[in-house]
Amino acid sequence: MHFSTRQVHAGFEPEGPYRPRATPIHLTAGFVFDDFEQGHERFAGTDDGFSYSRVGNPTSAAAERRIADLESGRGALLVGSGQAAVATTILALVSAGDHVLASGSLYEGTRELLRDDLARLGVETTFVRDHTDPAAWAAGIRPETKVLFAESIPNPKNDVLDIATVAEVAHRHGRPLVVDNTLGTPYLVRPLEHGADIVVHSASKFLAGHGTVLGGVIVDGGRFPWHDTGGRYPQLTAHRGVDGRTLVERSGAVAFLEHARRVAMRFGPVPSPINAFLILQGIETLSLRVARQSATALRLAQWLERHPSVESVDYSGLPSSPHHALARRYLPHGQGAVFAVTVRGGRDAARTFTDSLRLFTRMTHLGDTRSLVLHPATTTHVLRDEAELADAGIGPGLLRLSIGLEEPDDLIADLDQALATATAADLLQRAGLT
Ligand SMILES: Cc1ncc(COP(=O)(O)O)c(C=O)c1O
Numbered sequence: 282m283h284f285s286t287r288q289v290h291a292g293f294e295p296e297g298p299y300r301p302r303a304t305p306i307h308l309t310a311g312f313v314f315d316d317f318e319q320g321h322e323r324f325a326g327t328d329d330g331f332s333y334s335r336v337g338n339p340t341s342a343a344a345e346r347r348i349a350d351l352e353s354g355r356g357a358l359l360v361g362s363g364q365a366a367v368a369t370t371i372l373a374l375v376s377a378g379d380h381v382l383a384s385g386s387l388y389e390g391t392r393e394l395l396r397d398d399l400a401r402l403g404v405e406t407t408f409v410r411d412h413t414d415p416a417a418w419a420a421g422i423r424p425e426t427k428v429l430f431a432e433s434i435p436n437p438k439n440d441v442l443d444i445a446t447v448a449e450v451a452h453r454h455g456r457p458l459v460v461d462n463t464l465g466t467p468y469l470v471r472p473l474e475h476g477a478d479i480v481v482h483s484a485s486k487f488l489a490g491h492g493t494v495l496g497g498v499i500v501d502g503g504r505f506p507w508h509d510t511g512g513r514y515p516q517l518t519a520h521r522g523v524d525g526r527t528l529v530e531r532s533g534a535v536a537f538l539e540h541a542r543r544v545a546m547r548f549g550p551v552p553s554p555i556n557a558f559l560i561l562q563g564i565e566t567l568s569l570r571v572a573r574q575s576a577t578a579l580r581l582a583q584w585l586e587r588h589p590s591v592e593s594v595d596y597s598g599l600p601s602s603p604h605h606a607l608a609r610r611y612l613p614h615g616q617g618a619v620f621a622v623t624v625r626g627g628r629d630a631a632r633t634f635t636d637s638l639r640l641f642t643r644m645t646h647l648g649d650t651r652s653l654v655l656h657p658a659t660t661t662h663v664l665r666d667e668a669e670l671a672d673a674g675i676g677p678g679l680l681r682l683s684i685g686l687e688e689p690d691d692l693i694a695d696l697d698q699a700l701a702t703a704t705a706a707d708l709l710q711r712a713g714l715t
Pocket residue numbers: 362363364365367388390391432461463464482483484485486495496497647
């Protein structure tokens with residue numbers, strides 16, 4: 282069936298004596314064992330019923346089935362945040378002494394997790410400076426590299442990933458490619474269909490979609506040949522469970538997902554069933570929201586690009602973007618709702634512009650129903666020095682916009698008055714009048 286049908290139906294059938302149409306919120310710590318034997322079987326994994334909500338919950342499971350369906354995956358795991366999804370995925374793949382090869386264009390939280398926290402655990406990461414260069418990916422792979430990691434639409438520069446090309450490099454070397462598809466959303470792009478092996482999301486963003494809850498999800502494409510990697514992933518192919526089988530023998534295509542489920546169970550980043558319900562509810566309108574938000578983003582980006590107070594706009598939907606060709610290939614239904622605009626006049630102009638906005642909300646988040654504005658250099662990227670900021674293309678006048686569901690004309694009017702105020706302040710300053 283089509284995407285819009287699956288986003289309201291996939292993964293849940295009304296059941297039980299009352300047959301509720303909406304997915305019930307199973308707010309319970311644990312689930313009753315019918316008898317002694319069933320308790321044992323749930324723990325041994327020979328009975329796949331629920332036991333304890335840290336291990337699995339029916340509301341979360343419904344969200345997992347729906348997201349796996351929309352991403353063209355074999356299965357999914359819901360966790361407490363996007364960061365939990367990224368951390369759990371990496372932790373499930375690496376051991377001390379291993380290496381991660383990641384795109385240099387990443388969400389700062391992920392970059393810091395890899396650079397600082399995983400490094401402390403003995404896992405080194407190399408960041409590929411130009412992720413559009415397949416030779417750079419190939420050159421970065423070492424014997425101890427366990428995973429390649431990138432984002433489908435990095436922010437704020439909108440430097441779209443060539444998923445198929447990076448997947449080809451990864452597979453040529455027998456490594457899986459993990460793609461963070463938070464900004465792409467399965468409505469705009471499904472990385473698993475282009476060769477990625479695992480997809481992660483911050484469900485807090487477009488999936489939940491209303492700026493209310495946090496959540497994360499890991500989707501397993503179920504195609505990576507773990508059994509055929511010369512023992513590189515012993516957690517999947519060598520360690521035996523209570524039934525004497527390895528995860529690959531027991532779970533086949535979804536062996537990685539089952540392992541990630543255990544890692545999450547032990548580290549404990551559990552989603553609340555209430556959050557799982559709100560994520561499911563958000564997903565019911567995903568295509569409607571994302572199509573509208575992308576269309577509005579394109580209109581605003583076009584308008585901003587022509588504005589005399591604007592230095593540049595980073596949006597892959599614009600023909601002027603160096604990433605437009607990749608956007609046409611991977612994002613034909615819309616290029617997403619997050620982009621950057623650089624106002625003339627540097628940091629002072631960015632400050633006046635930001636503070637003059639009345640409809641845009643000053644907030645660190647993405648994919649809300651409301652439009653948001655943020656100054657990366659002084660917020661998300663505040664730990665970077667000048668050289669690192671320049672390297673990432675984040676100038677002092679650059680602002681990140683996440684476009685919501687407001688009427689486009691109202692958003693343009695707000696941007697217009699804020700740009701006028703910023704420009705007037707800049708002129709006064711230059712004339713020495715302030
Ligand atoms: C691309 C991307 N991945 C992961 C995350 C982390 O998600 P969360 O805030 O849900 O932990 C974010 C958050 O901004 C993000 O933008």
